[in-house]
Amino acid sequence: MSRTTVQARVESLERRGIIVGYTARLAEEISRRMVRAHVTIVAAPKASAAVVSALQRMPELRALYSVAGVFDLLAVVEAEDVPSLDAAIDKIGALEGVERTQSSIILSTKFER
Template sequence: MPRPALDPIDRQLIALLREDARAPTAVLARKLKLSRTTVQSRMERLQRQRVIAGYTISVPDELEASLVRAHVLITLVPKQSAAIEQALRKIPELRVLHSVSGPFDLIAIVAATSIGELDALIDRIGALDGVERTTSAIVLSTRIDR
């Protein structure tokens, strides 16, 4: 699919939605100095073009900081990537999944409420059919977060 061209108003709209994805259309329209129907039609077009692929939530820092996070490096049995991805999508503690080059096939970023839960989560990932090996690294602190 060709990459859609975004005009300056589209970019401003996207920036506003990044700040607050639940902002009412009327508020967005007022900030952009456009009519509500114009903003609504732009949002619908951006969704059709998959520029906006969804809306998300932001968890307060104090809640997220209480979780134990880890990066789980996953090596797969050949040709099992799609099935493993489907299984991993069902794990709510999984925050991000990257496909990578190098000695590992995937890197999963996970979060759990305790070391015990993290241990069980990593065991669950390792037990998935098609996972050959996992290696994990617990995040001790975040030095830079952009």
């Protein structure tokens, strides 16, 4: 296909809401240096929306999931070093409406899709 045809097709997919955004992936050598953790969060029932809003503003959070079970939310936190990760986890725990957290530092990635 020509470049113009591909551009027109991508623009059409964007207009129709099929393509809604783009993601940049870091080179493995950069990504490997980052420290990550899964942080499970229990939020006060009436504070859940405010907690989610506050977490969304934290640049260290890469993803936030609503989960079923003992915890309400699962956050994926990423930082350049352990002290920065520790500070981010402390910041999560200090948020108004956060009742409890539990953190699991990711030691290695076995595979990722």
